[in-house]
Amino acid sequence: MRGVVALTGATGFIGSALARRLIQEGWWVRALHRSPSPPSHLTGLSLEWVRGTLGDRDCLEGLVGDADVVIHCAGVLRGITDADFYPANVEAVSRLASIAAGRSPAPRFLLMSSLAAREPELSPYAASKRMGEVALSKVSDRLSWTALRPPAVYGPGDRELLPLLRLMLHGIAPIPGCKDARFSMLYVEDLAEATVKWLTGEIREKRAFELDDGHPQGYTWYEVVETFERIRGRRVVHCRIPESILNLTARLNKMAASVIGYSPMLTQGKVRELRHPDWVCDNGPFRRVVDWTPKVRLEEGLRRTLGVTLN
Numbered sequence: 156m157r158g159v160v161a162l163t164g165a166t167g168f169i170g171s172a173l174a175r176r177l178i179q180e181g182w183w184v185r186a187l188h189r190s191p192s193p194p195s196h197l198t199g200l201s202l203e204w205v206r207g208t209l210g211d212r213d214c215l216e217g218l219v220g221d222a223d224v225v226i227h228c229a230g231v232l233r234g235i236t237d238a239d240f241y242p243a244n245v246e247a248v249s250r251l252a253s254i255a256a257g258r259s260p261a262p263r264f265l266l267m268s269s270l271a272a273r274e275p276e277l278s279p280y281a282a283s284k285r286m287g288e289v290a291l292s293k294v295s296d297r298l299s300w301t302a303l304r305p306p307a308v309y310g311p312g313d314r315e316l317l318p319l320l321r322l323m324l325h326g327i328a329p330i331p332g333c334k335d336a337r338f339s340m341l342y343v344e345d346l347a348e349a350t351v352k353w354l355t356g357e358i359r360e361k362r363a364f365e366l367d368d369g370h371p372q373g374y375t376w377y378e379v380v381e382t383f384e385r386i387r388g389r390r391v392v393h394c395r396i397p398e399s400i401l402n403l404t405a406r407l408n409k410m411a412a413s414v415i416g417y418s419p420m421l422t423q424g425k426v427r428e429l430r431h432p433d434w435v436c437d438n439g440p441f442r443r444v445v446d447w448t449p450k451v452r453l454e455e456g457l458r459r460t461l462g463v464t465l466n
């Protein structure tokens with residue numbers, strides 16, 4: 156066994172890919188879950204489960220225990236106000252980091268932040284991811300930490316992007332972003348691999364690193380559409396969704412959320428994120444200190460995500 160990793164968010168999309176990869180690499184994974192029983196898609200994995208929530212300090216003390224590494228991958232991605240995002244994305248970072256910093260020796264700490272943290276003014280989510288990094292930096296003198304800032308992550312098990320990707324596979328591409336907007340992407344297993352490589356490397360700098368699939372200057376929506384055309388072997392009909400329609404949908408979502416009490420994905424903050432012209436990453440600084448190369452290109456990643464074999 157290589158050591159013990161205390162992991163939050165293992166029941167989610169990215170966290171479950173991380174858990175699988177860590178176990179494969181010989182790490183003992185102690186993972187947090189808050190539902191009555193761990194999710195069925197992870198029952199085959201030899202994980203040590205700790206039941207509780209990010210708000211429960213005693214439970215987090217038990218989760219961190221004697222761990223060599225803490226990975227905080229849990230996060231809230233859907234919501235409207237700061238109060239929806241801050242408990243998991245900021246306060247839980249402070250709580251976990253202070254527990255880790257109080258151990259002797261202190262475990263290394265990895266925060267799954269987001270590229271959104273680069274533009275905190277755009278949305279409460281983006282602001283919370285930046286504030287999470289700030290919370291971590293406050294214990295800098297007592298903890299060796301790194302934050303990763305992935306762009307849009309996709310792959311099997313994803314729930315947020317999948318409906319849009321499925322629609323594109325069926326030949327219809329509603330384009331929510333601006334015409335010239337560019338954005339990076341990252342396949343989930345490459346992110347898990349980056350994490351595993353970070354674990355075995357020695358990073359001295361305490362800072363946030365951007366990560367992407369290495370495609371120069373990211374993608375435009377039209378390049379994504381062309382990729383789907385190659386996958387389908389047929390045309391994809393694309394249409395731009397005007398900002399006014401996105402905003403109207405976001406406002407309706409907000410009203411519905413206040414009546415039904417659910418967390419919508421498309422909010423006005425999310426519209427500002429979607430309309431932002433530059434979500435291009437530079438993974439150079441990370442690759443200079445960690446021996447990691449992303450392997451999965453967009454077409455292959457989309458095929459794997461959607462279960463489409465080569466024609």
Ligand SMILES: NC(=O)c1ccc[n+]([C@@H]2O[C@H](COP(=O)([O-])OP(=O)(O)OC[C@H]3O[C@@H](n4cnc5c(N)ncnc54)[C@H](OP(=O)(O)O)[C@@H]3O)[C@@H](O)[C@H]2O)c1
Pocket residue numbers: 163164165166167168169170187188189190207208209210228229230231232243267268269270284304305306307308309315
């Ligand atoms: N997906 C992306 O494209 C993307 C891109 C950049 C960064 N990120 C970051 O990556 C992280 C994981 O994202 P994801 O896409 O995997 O999200 P996800 O599928 O929604 O998973 C979120 C995880 O956080 C857990 N969680 C949330 N609140 C919690 C609480 N109060 N107590 C305990 N657990 C809690 C969830 O537990 P339950 O299963 O019990 O709900 C789940 O395990 C997040 O920090 C996100 O900001 C994601």
